[in-house]
Amino acid sequence: MTKMTLAKSLNAGLRKAMEDDPKVLIMGEDVGKLGGVFRITDGLQKDFGEDRVIDSPLAESGIIGTAVGLAMRGYRPVCEIQFDGFVYPAYDQIVSQVAKLHFRSQGKVPMPMVIRIPFGGGIGAVEHHSESPEAQFAHTPGLKVVACSNPVDGYWMIQQAIAHDDPVIFLEPKRQYHADKAEIDEAATPDPLFASRVVRAGEDLTLLSYGPMVKVCLASAEAAATENRSIEVIDLRTLSPLDMGPVLDSVRRTGRAIVAHEAHTNLGMGAELAARITEECFYSLEAPVIRVGGFDTPYPPARVEEEWLPDLDRVMDAVDRSFAF
Amino acid sequence: MSADVTVKRDVIGSDFGPQLVQGSGLDERDGGPELVQLLTPEGERLEHPSFSFGEGLSADEEAEKIRGFYRDMVLTRRIDVEATALQRHGELGIWAQLLGQEAAQIGSGRALRTQDYVFPTYREHGVAWCRGVDPLRLLGLFRGVDQGSWDPNENNFGLYTIVIGAQTLHATGYAMGVQRDGAVGTGDPERDAAVVAYFGDGASSQGDVNEAFIFAASYNAPVVFFCQNNQWAISEPIERQSRIPLYQRALGFGFPGVRVDGNDVLATYAVTQAALERARDGQGPTFVEAYTYRMGAHTTTDDPTRYRLSSDVEHWKLKDPIQRVKVYLTRNGLMDQDFADSVDAEAEELGEKLRDGCRAMPDPHILDVFDKVFAEQTEELASQKAGYSDYLDTFEPEHAGEGRAGAETASGGAR
Numbered sequence: 001m002t003k004m005t006l007a008k009s010l011n012a013g014l015r016k017a018m019e020d021d022p023k024v025l026i027m028g029e030d031v032g033k034l035g036g037v038f039r040i041t042d043g044l045q046k047d048f049g050e051d052r053v054i055d056s057p058l059a060e061s062g063i064i065g066t067a068v069g070l071a072m073r074g075y076r077p078v079c080e081i082q083f084d085g086f087v088y089p090a091y092d093q094i095v096s097q098v099a100k101l102h103f104r105s106q107g108k109v110p111m112p113m114v115i116r117i118p119f120g121g122g123i124g125a126v127e128h129h130s131e132s133p134e135a136q137f138a139h140t141p142g143l144k145v146v147a148c149s150n151p152v153d154g155y156w157m158i159q160q161a162i163a164h165d166d167p168v169i170f171l172e173p174k175r176q177y178h179a180d181k182a183e184i185d186e187a188a189t190p191d192p193l194f195a196s197r198v199v200r201a202g203e204d205l206t207l208l209s210y211g212p213m214v215k216v217c218l219a220s221a222e223a224a225a226t227e228n229r230s231i232e233v234i235d236l237r238t239l240s241p242l243d244m245g246p247v248l249d250s251v252r253r254t255g256r257a258i259v260a261h262e263a264h265t266n267l268g269m270g271a272e273l274a275a276r277i278t279e280e281c282f283y284s285l286e287a288p289v290i291r292v293g294g295f296d297t298p299y300p301p302a303r304v305e306e307e308w309l310p311d312l313d314r315v316m317d318a319v320d321r322s323f324a325f
Numbered sequence: 326m327s328a329d330v331t332v333k334r335d336v337i338g339s340d341f342g343p344q345l346v347q348g349s350g351l352d353e354r355d356g357g358p359e360l361v362q363l364l365t366p367e368g369e370r371l372e373h374p375s376f377s378f379g380e381g382l383s384a385d386e387e388a389e390k391i392r393g394f395y396r397d398m399v400l401t402r403r404i405d406v407e408a409t410a411l412q413r414h415g416e417l418g419i420w421a422q423l424l425g426q427e428a429a430q431i432g433s434g435r436a437l438r439t440q441d442y443v444f445p446t447y448r449e450h451g452v453a454w455c456r457g458v459d460p461l462r463l464l465g466l467f468r469g470v471d472q473g474s475w476d477p478n479e480n481n482f483g484l485y486t487i488v489i490g491a492q493t494l495h496a497t498g499y500a501m502g503v504q505r506d507g508a509v510g511t512g513d514p515e516r517d518a519a520v521v522a523y524f525g526d527g528a529s530s531q532g533d534v535n536e537a538f539i540f541a542a543s544y545n546a547p548v549v550f551f552c553q554n555n556q557w558a559i560s561e562p563i564e565r566q567s568r569i570p571l572y573q574r575a576l577g578f579g580f581p582g583v584r585v586d587g588n589d590v591l592a593t594y595a596v597t598q599a600a601l602e603r604a605r606d607g608q609g610p611t612f613v614e615a616y617t618y619r620m621g622a623h624t625t626t627d628d629p630t631r632y633r634l635s636s637d638v639e640h641w642k643l644k645d646p647i648q649r650v651k652v653y654l655t656r657n658g659l660m661d662q663d664f665a666d667s668v669d670a671e672a673e674e675l676g677e678k679l680r681d682g683c684r685a686m687p688d689p690h691i692l693d694v695f696d697k698v699f700a701e702q703t704e705e706l707a708s709q710k711a712g713y714s715d716y717l718d719t720f721e722p723e724h725a726g727e728g729r730a731g732a733e734t735a736s737g738g739a740r
């Protein structure tokens with residue numbers, strides 16, 4: 001067992017996946033010698049060679065489009081998009097091709113592809129480097145979307161996503177890359193990829209989030225405990241498909257739900273969750289489902305990002321509002 | 326297209342020479358035989374069959390102009406050095422250095438006329454300087470207080486564009502507008518305008534850039550594609566993007582390309598001027614490949630020792646764009662110590678202005694973020710803003726910046 005950051009655990013997970021299956025390829029900008037701008041692919045090109053860890057020309061549409069062809073030829077491409085804001089040149093390939101090939105070919109052309117995207121803000125970066133595009137992909141039929149929040153999940157989820165036969169948009173909370181370390185037990189049996197998980201048990205309110213906001217929500221639950229409020233925190237982990245089981249179980253018990261994410265609030269993941277919760281357990285609800293998210297503006301300059309991003313205080317404010325109902 | 330715009334079809338201008346020359350003799354690493362050079366790294370003037378510098382200028386005027394380039398380059402380097410230091414001191418979040426690319430930027434920037442329009446990447450600090458954009462304003466994006474605070478239409482200098490290659494299409498579209506306004510090919514030097522799209526060697530791989538070439542060629546748009554081939558796209562060498570010299574790509578799109586020594590301010594000026602002239606004259610697009618080298622890291626967060634040899638950097642140090650001009654001017658008695666000192670003093674002053682100005686830059690206010698999204702504000706956004714404002718008011722002023730769980734919350738982002 002070793003203690004690792006998320007960056008290291010993703011690296012270890014990628015390495016394991018490449019060892020396990022010679023068809024696994026890594027492609028992206030600067031993923032080779034540099035090991036990616038976040039060093040997630042550090043050392044992989046050295047050990048697996050340039051044929052398997054491919055520094056691509058600077059063209060995201062090219063990365064994803066060629067990955068489609070490689071997947072058709074039996075490979076399992078793992079594409080790195082350097083930053084969230086640079087996925088859009090590849091958006092057409094992802095939405096119109098990757099997402100639809102299985103459907104159009106009636107299952108004859110599977111798309112076992114992983115598209116890794118470092119997402120979210122809080123790192124003081126310039127524009128296009130801090131966005132949360134998950135809803136754009138979760139809204140697209142034919143794509144599966146997951147988000148890891150901690151090193152242990154990083155290690156397992158990346159391997160599971162690579163082994164999965166459908167295309168997976170794999171979101172990595174970049175501000176967590178080098179934040180915390182956790183023990184990775186390589187002999188453990190991981191939770192399934194498309195499963196949500198209760199990460200803190202509670203009785204009075206259910207707090208739902210994923211990726212970078214899980215840590216904020218856990219801290220909020222901690223703070224709420226000092227005010228005698230018992231908050232259950234769920235790390236959704238999978239955004240499409242949603243794993244509603246644990247969510248509905250929890251809300252039926254607590255009667256209150258808040259969804260927190262960095263992404264713009266309107267038409268975000270929170271909206272979908274609020275709708276599903278309301279449809280499925282309306283009579284258990286003591287208050288409307290509340291969304292806490294980024295505002296509906298472009299991501300702002302770094303010097304105000306901490307005020308733009310939902311934080312502990314905004315989550316706590318939502319908790320207050322829920323209880324005041 | 327308005328009727329008075331003549332679309333000339335002789336797109337392969339003779340000035341731009343033969344195409345697809347196979348490299349021979351000269352070391353490819355140094356640009357190969359096609360490289361247009363008018364001032365050697367040793368400070369010697371060269372003749373070139375197609376391009377010349379100083380035509381129509383008296384000896385004094387010419388010297389004056391070259392001294393001006395020297396000053397521009399020294400000051401531009403100072404902006405760069407100062408900004409790099411500010412980043413090290415935590416005053417900027419990041420900085421994209423232009424070290425080594427001064428001649429490419431000053432040479433091309435000084436060839437522009439007021440009515441020309443520039444679409445930059447994020448590294449065109451020297452071009453911004455030529456356009457008269459206050460260098461302090463360049464820092465805002467990198468400090469994280471704004472996303473470009475200059476008015477693009479004030480200096481005809483667009484906002485920095487971080488998404489690689491996107492601006493080349495904007496430049497082409499802008500040029501199509503210029504065409505439709507009848508501001509090409511009239512022969513009026515005050516009226517005819519050209520547009521310049523700056524981009525990098527890495528960017529040349531993007532779909533957008535290739536589409537820009539197609540559109541520009543198709544409409545014969547008055548645009549100059551100015552590619553600074555600094556040999557690197559972060560960690561990826563030029564070979565990952567192109568197997569032929571970049572300028573040769575132009576031919577396939579149907580317009581001329583030329584490779585100029587991007588560390589030679591005279592050649593860059595001459596070649597860009599000729600390309601701009603073609604555009605203004607209605608002869609369409611030109612691809613200028615300024616062959617240069619990124620002497621610094623990609624940005625201040627990059628560590629180039631991971632992927633390139635220091636011997637390459639040393640090799641290029643000998644081609645320094647400022648040094649060769651200095652040698653030329655001094656050796657020929659065109660610049661004295663007083664002049665050098667005065668430029669240095671000016672650089673000192675500029676440095677101080679940037680240091681003080683940067684630290685004094687006000688942080689943006691979160692509530693202002695809601696106001697500039699649309700030309701016509703929506704009720705939805707206005708009410709989001711009001712709601713957030715009410716929320717902020719619930720924090721007592723003396724505890725603002727603290728939050729419920731005290732300053733040390735795990736969000737990493739507690740106020």
Ligand SMILES: Cc1ncc(C[n+]2csc(CCOP(=O)(O)OP(=O)(O)O)c2C)c(N)n1
Nearest residue numbers: 029086487488489525526527528557558559
């Ligand atoms: C669409 C897009 N993809 C990736 C990036 C990340 N990125 C920023 S600069 C850069 C390399 C650019 O190289 P080049 O075009 O040669 O310009 P240079 O930085 O050398 O001036 C990359 C990959 C980006 N900004 N935009």
Ligand SMILES: [Mg+2]
Nearest residue numbers: 525526557558
């Ligand atoms: Mg480059």
